Amino acid sequence: MLADSYGRVATDLRVSLTDRCNLRCSYCMPPEGLDWLPGAEQLTDDELIRLLGIAVGRLGITEIRFTGGEPLLRRGLPGIVARTAALVPRPEISLTTNGIGLGRLAGALREAGLDRVNVSLDTLDAATFVRLARRDRLADVIAGLAGAAAAGLVPVKVNAVLMRGVNDHEAVDLLQFCIDHGYQMRFIEQMPLDAQHGWRRADMVTADEIFQSLSGKFTLGPDTAHQRGSAPAERFLVDGGPAAVGIIASVTRPFCGSCDRVRLTSDGQVRNCLFARQESDLRGALRAGADDAELAERWRRAVAGKLPGHGINDPGFLQPARPMSAIGG
Numbered sequence: 008m009l010a011d012s013y014g015r016v017a018t019d020l021r022v023s024l025t026d027r028c029n030l031r032c033s034y035c036m037p038p039e040g041l042d043w044l045p046g047a048e049q050l051t052d053d054e055l056i057r058l059l060g061i062a063v064g065r066l067g068i069t070e071i072r073f074t075g076g077e078p079l080l081r082r083g084l085p086g087i088v089a090r091t092a093a094l095v096p097r098p099e100i101s102l103t104t105n106g107i108g109l110g111r112l113a114g115a116l117r118e119a120g121l122d123r124v125n126v127s128l129d130t131l132d133a134a135t136f137v138r139l140a141r142r143d144r145l146a147d148v149i150a151g152l153a154g155a156a157a158a159g160l161v162p163v164k165v166n167a168v169l170m171r172g173v174n175d176h177e178a179v180d181l182l183q184f185c186i187d188h189g190y191q192m193r194f195i196e197q198m199p200l201d202a203q204h205g206w207r208r209a210d211m212v213t214a215d216e217i218f219q220s221l222s223g224k225f226t227l228g229p230d231t232a233h234q235r236g237s238a239p240a241e242r243f244l245v246d247g248g249p250a251a252v253g254i255i256a257s258v259t260r261p262f263c264g265s266c267d268r269v270r271l272t273s274d275g276q277v278r279n280c281l282f283a284r285q286e287s288d289l290r291g292a293l294r295a296g297a298d299d300a301e302l303a304e305r306w307r308r309a310v311a312g313k314l315p316g317h318g319i320n321d322p323g324f325l326q327p328a329r330p331m332s333a334i335g336g
């Protein structure tokens with residue numbers, strides 16, 4: 008098992024499949040993109056599946072979420088999902104994606120064993136989409152959402168980051184859109200993870216502001232039937248239910264004390280937190296011939312050193328050197 012010295016146990020593995028993306032969301036990366044990781048540094052499919060097998064078979068990981076960068080850009084993704092679904096014990100498998108191409112791929116992914124998707128959608132306005140993501144792809148994302156639902160990848164969750172003066176007036180419309188389509192809406196506070204280091208606390212739209220904004224149209228009440236557990240989102244029933252909305256207050260109400268996550272980057276580094284300043288190299292050991300027991304022990308030691316919190320609110324906080332897309336959001 009992957010236990011740390013604060014009594015937490017990691018069971019949820021977030022895996023970045025590539026640092027590349029076909030959008031350029033301003034809260035994530037600059038218009039010109041990033042210096043992408045060289046191909047030789049990325050784990051091959053076989054290397055990745057071997058590490059996932061160790062995670063599931065020896066370390067108690069029960070959930071695997073593929074992310075990035077944009078995971079749909081990873082060649083052979085349905086094959087990776089199928090091989091993950093064949094691991095014993097079989098983990099829950101989910102995907103966080105911008106949805107571009109999902110309309111086409113959702114059926115194959117579902118057939119391969121994908122259980123659920125989270126699709127990122129920050130706006131319903133095509134011009135705002137271009138301003139935010141610097142690409143004209145809103146229609147593709149909407150089609151991707153519909154494709155996911157049609158393929159049975161449910162519940163389809165929608166993630167939005169609100170940016171002050173850009174899309175912060177759209178909270179109500181986004182939630183209404185999700186209610187109308189049977190998707191589950193979640194708003195995420197903007198975190199200091201952009202490659203440009205442009206995050207400013209005063210610009211962040213807080214969870215309380217999002218709640219206020221939604222309360223202008225909906226009545227949000229506690230969702231007592233749902234145990235929060237280690238889930239990052241605070242859930243509220245909308246107008247008495249059954250629709251619900253999640254608000255993820257990563258910055259203003261951190262939930263590190265119940266964190267059950269660990270991350271594997273596309274180049275084979277273990278990270279305990281989005282904001283970790285240290286990584287533990289598994290790829291080097293793997294390519295040097297380490298056996299499964301050795302790799303598992305390295306992974307255990309890496310997680311044992313997990314810090315108690317993400318530190319965003321500490322006076323000397325420094326953003327991690329690697330951007331979100333490399334870490335895997």
Ligand code: SAM
Pocket residue numbers: 028034035074075076077078103104105106125126127166167168195196197198199200201331332335336
């Ligand atoms: N490309 C995929 C996607 O768009 O969902 C997966 C990777 S993306 C980094 C994962 C999630 O992180 C997205 O929902 C995105 O909106 C969110 N994200 C990226 N940068 C963020 C930031 N600075 N603060 C909060 N969320 C962020």
